Amino acid sequence: MVTEVSVGNTQVLNERSLQLLKMLVERYISDGQPVGSRALSKDSDLNLSPATIRNVMADLEDLGLVHSPHTSAGRVPTVSGYRLFVDTLLTIKPVESKDLTRLHQGLSVSEDSADMIGVASRLLSELTQMAGVVTLPKRELVCLRHIEFLSLSHTRVLVIFVTNEQEVHNKIIHTSKVFSPAELQQAANYLNSIYSGRSLDAVRKAVIKDLQKDQERMSQGMLDAVKMAQLAFDQDDKKDDYVLTGETNLMGFSELSNMDRLKSLFEAFSQKQGVIHLLDQCMKAEGVQIFIGEESGYRAFDHCSLVTSSYSVSDEVVGVLGVIGPTRMAYEKIIPFVDMTAKLLGAALNQKSTAPL
């Protein structure tokens, strides 16, 4: 068992101080009021007088773990305080069984994966009473199953491709010359034979490579097909996106009821790109990732915490989901809950993806 924890460089905290910090954070999370020495003294089974607690608090304050809103208020955890709490003091609570059944039930009803993403987001917000967010599976990481071309008019061709998750995507491209339906069919057959099963990202790279190196070895038909593939899988096609629900839940929290903060937060939500960037970072982390308050480095989120977990399809991380709430949130329940939701969403998506084509 850990009895001492170093903070910063050389500072050391003993077990008692940590326990008090833990109680303080827990109490503040449940009450929302600055916690005074009296309250801590009564709550703890340490049998310490308020005066002693005050001494400890002074130490914690020196270390930047807690902070007084004003002279005669109790203490409130700082970001570092929360961080220490989350990293080393937290007693994880198992996901409540009623939440678990709701998750299972919710994720089993939906038909296609886009629906599932929406359902997951709604479950996250509903069961936590905060905002839920789920990124759409990264297209680059998703496997190509099948591609098809459809002639719309002379040079306008509709590209349809089905991915791993049974998602159907389409895009209109403009070809350099006119193709007959038969030619298009041939091209599709060729592309399917060589590219299907690979991730979109891999396909994109392979296309570029093939165009550079193997050009002389290919027939005109093959070349045309690959050129069309290039247009079809062109990079900056559709931006990454996410499904955010329950934003309005955030309006209930007093720490966010300041209109200016709320406004910039909601603006960030509709701007999307900043949030996407943040979620991208979370995806790299693989597993549960937590940003507390200003840790995210994104001003709009200064008074929020973000708890995320990446989710995977066939052992490949394809997206990330999580909840957004005030820094003062019940981490011990939210963390396992987010983790579980990610696992279940991954499993549900996986089931679709391995279903017979």
Add this chain to the structure above:
Amino acid sequence: MVTEVSVGNTQVLNERSLQLLKMLVERYISDGQPVGSRALSKDSDLNLSPATIRNVMADLEDLGLVHSPHTSAGRVPTVSGYRLFVDTLLTIKPVESKDLTRLHQGLSVSEDSADMIGVASRLLSELTQMAGVVTLPKRELVCLRHIEFLSLSHTRVLVIFVTNEQEVHNKIIHTSKVFSPAELQQAANYLNSIYSGRSLDAVRKAVIKDLQKDQERMSQGMLDAVKMAQLAFDQDDKKDDYVLTGETNLMGFSELSNMDRLKSLFEAFSQKQGVIHLLDQCMKAEGVQIFIGEESGYRAFDHCSLVTSSYSVSDEVVGVLGVIGPTRMAYEKIIPFVDMTAKLLGAALNQKSTAPL
């Protein structure tokens, strides 16, 4: 020129009272403060003393056109007051030329119609500093151009159809038996020959009729095709939807800065169906439609006004757009602006729809 207006049953207002009401509303809209008799007396060129104005105000209050927030405050327009103002007193201001150029320029850049809807919504919110909303073109009213089937697996068939606005839609259906690609091609050819050019709604009805009446006269192939069409154009497919932008602009208005109101408003936005119902009503009206405050009958909008206009493609109303803001908005500018935006969006969409296939 109108010199008298009847309100309610028998009450009559003379020109002077109307002019004063007009000034009061205009002043309140620009200032946001209750308007007192002194201010009106000075502003008007009627050379009336404040006392006289007060008598007129008392009349207006009796008629329910204005109202005092408290004993010693000025007057504020009521919903009926606004309504009278908007219906008969308003001096429409032409759309500012800089707004006009922004609209033209914005609506000319986008490629496909879905983009265009988004751009229109953003323009509405940006140029009015309120929230902009645009419904997606009603699918039932949009014409079918082309339909195609693509076999995914044994009984799962991907239906692709292109509509008037160059929009591509797709849907997965489950057929009762397995079809070969050739059979699917035949079915598509058949459906295209008899249904293309009609509105989706018309197609849906025709399909049902054909299945009931002409069944004996059809070959098995034709029958299969029509049955697939029935699945493809099944009613409750994708619900009507809208693009709402600039919601955060609404947070700036003091009349909406009450957290409870704001919350229910934003909940209404994400619930969508209530708003859709409201917008549907607006669509029936053809032309500019205005809901002031509680007029909408939708509690969440109690403190908002909604100014909408339907937009048309090839002389057929297909959707509606508008702005949402506080009841205290500059109607004389917003009304022509919304009207203009609707016309320009319709024109822009029309251009796409008549482009060569």
Add this chain to the structure above:
DNA sequence: CGCTGGCACTCATCTTAGTGGAGTGCTAAA
């Protein structure tokens, strides 16, 4: 040396009272 009790002090919050200003309603007179 760590812990505790006591005391002075600070600060937010709440209540109360007082003041000024804006604007009304009413009435009597032009």
Add this chain to the structure above:
DNA sequence: TTTAGCACTCCACTAAGATGAGTGCCAGCG
């Protein structure tokens, strides 16, 4: 019908006092 005048109401702002929670510090105790 319009106007001037006056009493009245109510909001918004400020100041002052009371209350209570909680701290910091210090001296004493085990």
